[in-house]
Amino acid sequence: MIGPRWLVPLAVAGALVVLLPLAGLVSRVGWSEFGTSVTAPASLEALALSLRTATIATLLVIVLGIPLGFALRAMRGPWRALVRAIVLVPLVLPPVVGGLALLYAFGRRGLLGDALGGSLAFTTAAVVLAQTFVALPFMVVSVESALAQRSGRHEAVAGTLGASRTRILFRVTLPALGPALATGAVLAFARALGEFGATLTFAGSLAGVTRTAPLEIYLARETDPAQAAALSLVLVALAVAVVAIAYRPGSRR
Amino acid sequence: MSLDAHVLIRSRAVDARLTVERGRTLVLLGTNGAGKSTVLEAIAGIVPVDSGEIAIHGRALTGGGRRVPLASRRIALLSQDDALFPTMSVLDNVAFGPRSRGSSREEARHTARAWLERVGATDLAARRPTELSGGQARRVAIARALAPAPEAVLLDEPLARLDVEAATAIRALLQHVLRDVTAIVATHDALDAHALADDVAVIEAGVVVEAGTASEVLTRPRTAFAARMAARVLIRGTMQGGALVLVNGTRVPVAGGPRAGAAAGIAVRPTLIALALGDEPRVPGRAWVTDTVVALEPRGDEVRVHGSAAAADVDPAEASRIIVGERVLFGVPTGLPAYAI
Known part of the structure; x- marks a missing residue:
């Protein structure tokens, strides 16, 4: 598809909005000490924590988001719109508000504080929970819209061949949803990796326990701007790599 | 032992009764939109029925408020679109049914290979469904439907959307693989009916209007619609002294037929009926029926001229000179076998 010519300058402007900040970031990286900045214990610890928690959160998003997508698809009438709006709330909520909400649910004096035998807040589990909270909608939306494009014909035929619903x-x-699942998982992982506001509010910033890479960057930005820039660049590279490898919306069957 | 179905779906105006004896093939003959697919999908369990009973070999599938789930029906459906699973190889597609019915992976693959061989698709085993031609996909779909040894198989237009060569090959294949299988084949094509049917049921607007053995329904149809589906035109009248007397008084000498005074008919292929404008031609062996043109129907190489009592297939060049409402003469061959209606 080819649009009119006047789209070109707007497209260039759009690209600049993204590229200029990235260029700014790169200009601040002290390349001579890039290696030492990234391999500093604090950096490595934060990066490892980020990768670990984002991976677990993505797995949770897959396990919980697929059934939610199916449930949304199975609903009829006004219920679907209502439930969808509620499930998608984390997408539009300011992360700080999300963090507060999590605190009121799972914190020491939260709704489930007693049931959980204490507080989840300020633990690594809280980081994972915050990331799952903000990333879940990506998977739900992906699964629901992919299911909407299916006629159910293959499923019906599989049934006549004797297959159980689980089979x-x-x-x-699920194999047919493959591309949609990959898209949902990648977007969820990227979102979890970049999570900041909800994590800071709900999990705090304890080194090695809840201080993920974005929090480390935020802390380091005044004391050691070069380290903050270096770590930022690593996050950017990671995100770009993951998206480039797994996110191909055009290749959907 | 038989498959007995009464399918009632009000929203689709379907109220059809069918019976197929075990091991026989019933051809469900009807135009597009007559409800053939709906009836098959209802028997397979994909489309819910409002009421009615479906039973296979004495085992009830619906009726009395119960509805046996899809997977336990043991009725396979071959849909018009083949619906092969795009994420699996051809072999895994065919092995899917046996595996779902509890075979081990090895057994299922063994069964699948045997079926691929039966349908002549052994060399396609490793391919993906997207890499198959229409005829190849249909072969694989046939193998997949039959591989789990269903108690009945329903085929929805199995020869549609294939080129002539592929259709000819698949028709021959179906004659072979359906021999001892309880099957219902939905089609709008008289050739398929002749080639595949032990029995025929004609469906019009969701209702079975005629049913019987293939020879009964296809060569001696009792309704104009059944005659049309069998590529014939039904000429009705009353028996009188070795001739069929039409409503307008024309006498058509026939062979056999019921006793004098009984309602009877002959089923004639429209290509055998001559058409004349103006005076009655003096040609031996034909009885000329005066009629009015009701419609002109293009049918490929020929145009079918429909009257109220008969029809004839004529050359398009000739048909171009005929107008609806015009008086014509249909030359019906004499001596055709008449039968009671």
């Missing part, structure tokens, strides 16, 4: 799910539906 149909794992052998027919």
Whole structure:
């Protein structure tokens, strides 16, 4: 598809909005001490924590988001719109508000504080929970819209061939949803990796426990700007790599 | 032992009754939109029925408020679009049914290979469904439907959307693989009916209007619609002294037929009926029926001229001179076998 010519300057402006800050970031990296900045214990610890928590959060998002997508698809009438709006709230909520909400639910005096036998807040689990909270909608939306494009014909035929619903799910539906699941998982991972506001509010910033890479960057930006820039660049590279490898919306069957 | 179905779906105006004896092939003959697919999908369990009973070999699938789930029906459906699973190889597609019915992976693959061989698709085993031609995909879909040894198989237009060569090959394949299988084949094509049917049921607007053995329904149809589906035109009248007397008084000498005074008919292929404008031609072996043109129907190489009592296939060049409402003469061959209606 080819648009009119006047789209070109707008597209260039759009690209600049993204590129200029990245260029600014790169200009601040002290290349001579890039290696030492990134391999500083604090940096490595934060990066490792980020990768670990974002991976677990992505797995949680897959396990919980797929059933939610199916549930949304199965609903009829006004319920679907209402439930969808609620499930998508983390997408539009300011992360700080999300963090507060998590605190009121899972914190020491939160709704579930007693049931959990104490507080989840300010633990690594809280980091994972905050990341799952903000990343879940990406998977739900992906799964729901991919399901909406399916006629259900393959599933029906699989049924006439004697397959149980579980078998149909794992052998027919999920493989067909592959590209949508990959998209949802990648977007969720990227979102979890960049999570800041909800994590800071709900999990705090304890070195090695809840201080993920974005929090480390935020802390280091005044004391050691070069380290902050170096770590930022690593996060950017990581995000670009993951998206480039796994996010191909055009290749959907 | 038989498949007995009464399918009632009000929203789709379907109220059809069918019976297929075990091991026989019933061809469900009807135009597009007559409800053939809906009836098959209802029997397979994909489309819910409002009421009615479906039973296979004495085992009830619906009726009395119960509805046996899809997976336990043991009725396979071959849909028009083949619906092969795009994420699996051809072999895994065919092995899917046996595996779902509890075979081990090895057994299922063994069964699948045997079926691919039966349908002549052994060399396609490793391919993906997207890499198959229409005819190849249909072969694989047939193998997949039959591989789990269903108690009945329903085929929805199995020869549609294939080129002539592929259709000819698949028709021959179906004659072979359906021999001892309880099957219902939905089609709008008289050739398929002749080639595949032990029995025929004609469906019009969701209702079975005629059913019987293939020879009964296809060569001696009792309704104009069934005659049309069998590529014939039904000429009705009353028996009188070795001739069929039409409503307008024309006498058509026939062979056999019921007793004098009984309602009877002959089913004639429209290509055998001559058409004349103006005076009655003096040609032996034909009885000329005066009629009015009701419609002109283009049918590929020929145009079918429909009257109220008969129809004839004529050359398009000739048909171009005929107008609806015009008086014509249909030359019906004499001596055709008449039967009671």
